[in-house]
Amino acid sequence: MSKSNLITPRTLKGFRDFLPELMIPREHLMETARRVYRSYGFSPIDTPALEHLEILKGKGSEETDKQLYEFEDKKGRPVGMRFDLTVPLARFVAQHASELGMPFKRYHIATVWRGENTQRGRYREFMQCDFDTIGTKSVAADIETALVIHDLMHAIGITKFKIHINNRQVLNGLLERLDLLEQSTAILRALDKLGKVDADKVAAEMVAVAGATEAQARDVLSLAALQGEPSSVLAGLAPLVAGSQRGEAGVERLHELLTGIKAAGVSDARIHLDVAIARGLDYYTGVIFETFLEDLPGIGSVCSGGRYDNLAELYTKAELPGIGASLGLDRLLAALEELNLVEKVRTPAPVLIAYFDSARFEDYLRLAARVRSTGVGVEVYPEAIKLGQQLKYADRRGFRLALIAGDREFASNTCQIKDLASGASSEASLASNADELVERILAILAENAD
RNA sequence: GUGGCUGUAGCUCAGUUGGUUAGAGCGUCGGAUUGUGGUUCCGAAUGUCGGGGGUUCGAGUCCCCUCAGCCACCCCA
Incomplete structure (x- = not known):
C-alpha cells in the first residue's frame, strides 16, 4: 500500500x-x-x-x-x-x-x-x-x-474528600413556603452555582430568570449562608422551613441520616451539609450526594x-x-x-524469567508454570537476546524480580533471583519442585506489597 | 449547542518583520571485547510543521475551512 x-x-x-x-x-x-x-x-x-x-x-x-x-x-x-x-x-x-x-x-x-x-x-x-x-x-x-x-x-x-449532602425536600419545603415551587427548577439551577459565582449574581439570576422577587431570592440564599458543623447547619435550617410539612420532613430525614453516618464511625470532617447543591437531574426527590476532592x-x-x-x-x-x-x-x-x-x-506481572540459554527454553517454561501455580504472575522473555537488554526491559516495565538461570545455575540445580529495585541477587535451589525458589519469591513479594 | 485560546519529531518546546537542506532537551533504538538493568560516554533514526484550500516569486510563519485539545457558558461523572 x-x-x-x-x-x-x-x-x-x-x-x-x-x-x-x-x-x-x-x-x-x-x-x-x-x-x-x-x-x-x-x-x-x-x-x-x-x-x-x-x-x-x-x-x-x-x-x-x-x-x-x-x-x-x-x-x-x-x-x-x-x-x-x-x-x-x-x-x-x-x-x-x-x-x-x-x-x-x-x-x-x-x-x-x-x-x-x-x-x-x-x-x-x-x-x-x-x-x-x-x-x-x-x-x-x-x-x-x-x-x-x-x-x-x-x-x-x-x-x-468531602461528601456534600442535601435533601431536595428541604429545598422544596423552603420554596413552598416562599411560594416559589412553580419556578423551582430555575431557582435550584441558580442556587447550584453558589461557590462558583458570588451570591449577588446568583440572586440576580433568580430574579431575572426565575422571576423571583428580591426578597424571595435573599430568603433562598439565606439557606446557603448556613455554614459549619453539620449539626449547627441542621439547627439553622429548622426555622427556615417551619410550617412546610415537606421541609420539616426533609430536615428530620437529614437528621436521621447524619446520626446514622456518625454512629457508623464516619468523621464529621468528611461530611458537609451543603444546602446549595441541587444536582441537575430532575429525578431526585430526597437526599442528594456529591463528593469533592x-x-x-x-x-x-x-x-x-x-x-x-x-x-x-x-x-x-x-x-x-x-x-x-x-x-x-x-x-x-x-x-x-x-x-x-x-x-x-x-506490567501486571511481578516476575520476569530471562530467556538466557536458548537450549533451556523448556526449563524456563516449566519454571514459569511452577511459579504461576502459586498465583504469582510470570512473564518469560520471548527471545534469547543479550541478558543486559532483557534486564533493561524488566527494569523499564517495572518488574520486581528477574529469574536468571544459565549453565552454571542448572549445573548446581539452582536459579538466581535478582531484586530489580536493589540489584541484589541470590541463589535458590530448584530441587524438589523448586520449593525453595517459590518460597523466596513469595517472601520478597510479601515484603514490598502495597 | 455558544464563545475564546492552542496545534512544530513519541514528550516538552525553540523557530527572528513570510526567504535557501526545520532545531534543542528528554525519550526511543544501537554500541562501549563474549553471563547482569537503572548512572556515564559515543552514535543513529524519526517530522507530509494537525489536515485541506487560498494569498505570494516564496508560508511552520498571513487568510479561510476542517479536525483535535484546553478554557468558559450550559450541563454533568
Missing part, C-alpha cells in the same frame, strides 16, 4: 484509547469499587449498551435528549446508547421485579455515552460505577449509600447520587423507590492523574 493510501489512525472527539499504564490503574479502580460494593451486599448486573429510544427519552429532559447518541438500527428501529446507568436500571427493575424480589441492591460498572462538549475529565465515552438500592424508602438505605461512598473513597486511597475541587463531583422515589413510574405501575450513587471512574482517574496519585506500573 502506498503511503498516500494509509488511513490516519485516530479516535473520535471525546473517545479515547487506554494504554497499559492508564488501563492498569483503571482496572484497579474497578476492582476496588467491586470489592466495596460487594462488601455491602450489592450484586452485579449488566444491561445492553443500546436501548429502545423511547426507554431513554422517557424521563429525560431536553438536556439529556441533546446529549443522547441516537440512530436507527438496520431494521429502522429508533435506538439510543445509554447515557447513564440509572435509566437502564429503572427499565431493568420494572421488567424483572418479580424475579428479583425487593429490596434489590445492585452494582453496575459500565460505559456510557454523552454527545456533549469535551473538557478535562469530561469525555463522550466514559465509565460509571453505579450502586443502587431499589424497593425501600427506609433511611437505612440513605445511610448505607453514604457509607458506601465513604468506604469507596477510602479504599481508593483518597484521604482528602479537597485538592482538586475544580474537576467537579467524582461520586454523585441521591434518592429518587418514582424513577420506574414510566415503565411500571408498581412503586419502586430507589437510592444510589455513581462513581465517575474516568473523571476520578483524570483527577488522580493530575494529583500524581497514579502509580506508573506498566
Whole structure:
C-alpha cells in the first residue's frame, strides 16, 4: 500500500484509547469499587449498551435528549446508547421485579455515552460505577449509600474528600413556603452555582430568570449562608422551613441520616451539609450526594447520587423507590492523574524469567508454570537476546524480580533471583519442585506489597 | 449547542518583520571485547510543521475551512 493510501489512525472527539499504564490503574479502580460494593451486599448486573429510544427519552429532559447518541438500527428501529446507568436500571427493575424480589441492591460498572462538549475529565465515552438500592424508602438505605461512598473513597486511597449532602425536600419545603415551587427548577439551577459565582449574581439570576422577587431570592440564599458543623447547619435550617410539612420532613430525614453516618464511625470532617447543591437531574426527590476532592475541587463531583422515589413510574405501575450513587471512574482517574496519585506500573506481572540459554527454553517454561501455580504472575522473555537488554526491559516495565538461570545455575540445580529495585541477587535451589525458589519469591513479594 | 485560546519529531518546546537542506532537551533504538538493568560516554533514526484550500516569486510563519485539545457558558461523572 502506498503511503498516500494509509488511513490516519485516530479516535473520535471525546473517545479515547487506554494504554497499559492508564488501563492498569483503571482496572484497579474497578476492582476496588467491586470489592466495596460487594462488601455491602450489592450484586452485579449488566444491561445492553443500546436501548429502545423511547426507554431513554422517557424521563429525560431536553438536556439529556441533546446529549443522547441516537440512530436507527438496520431494521429502522429508533435506538439510543445509554447515557447513564440509572435509566437502564429503572427499565431493568420494572421488567424483572418479580424475579428479583425487593429490596434489590445492585452494582453496575459500565460505559456510557454523552454527545456533549469535551473538557478535562469530561469525555463522550466514559465509565460509571453505579450502586443502587431499589424497593425501600427506609433511611437505612440513605445511610448505607453514604457509607458506601465513604468506604469507596477510602479504599481508593483518597484521604482528602468531602461528601456534600442535601435533601431536595428541604429545598422544596423552603420554596413552598416562599411560594416559589412553580419556578423551582430555575431557582435550584441558580442556587447550584453558589461557590462558583458570588451570591449577588446568583440572586440576580433568580430574579431575572426565575422571576423571583428580591426578597424571595435573599430568603433562598439565606439557606446557603448556613455554614459549619453539620449539626449547627441542621439547627439553622429548622426555622427556615417551619410550617412546610415537606421541609420539616426533609430536615428530620437529614437528621436521621447524619446520626446514622456518625454512629457508623464516619468523621464529621468528611461530611458537609451543603444546602446549595441541587444536582441537575430532575429525578431526585430526597437526599442528594456529591463528593469533592479537597485538592482538586475544580474537576467537579467524582461520586454523585441521591434518592429518587418514582424513577420506574414510566415503565411500571408498581412503586419502586430507589437510592444510589455513581462513581465517575474516568473523571476520578483524570483527577488522580493530575494529583500524581497514579502509580506508573506498566506490567501486571511481578516476575520476569530471562530467556538466557536458548537450549533451556523448556526449563524456563516449566519454571514459569511452577511459579504461576502459586498465583504469582510470570512473564518469560520471548527471545534469547543479550541478558543486559532483557534486564533493561524488566527494569523499564517495572518488574520486581528477574529469574536468571544459565549453565552454571542448572549445573548446581539452582536459579538466581535478582531484586530489580536493589540489584541484589541470590541463589535458590530448584530441587524438589523448586520449593525453595517459590518460597523466596513469595517472601520478597510479601515484603514490598502495597 | 455558544464563545475564546492552542496545534512544530513519541514528550516538552525553540523557530527572528513570510526567504535557501526545520532545531534543542528528554525519550526511543544501537554500541562501549563474549553471563547482569537503572548512572556515564559515543552514535543513529524519526517530522507530509494537525489536515485541506487560498494569498505570494516564496508560508511552520498571513487568510479561510476542517479536525483535535484546553478554557468558559450550559450541563454533568
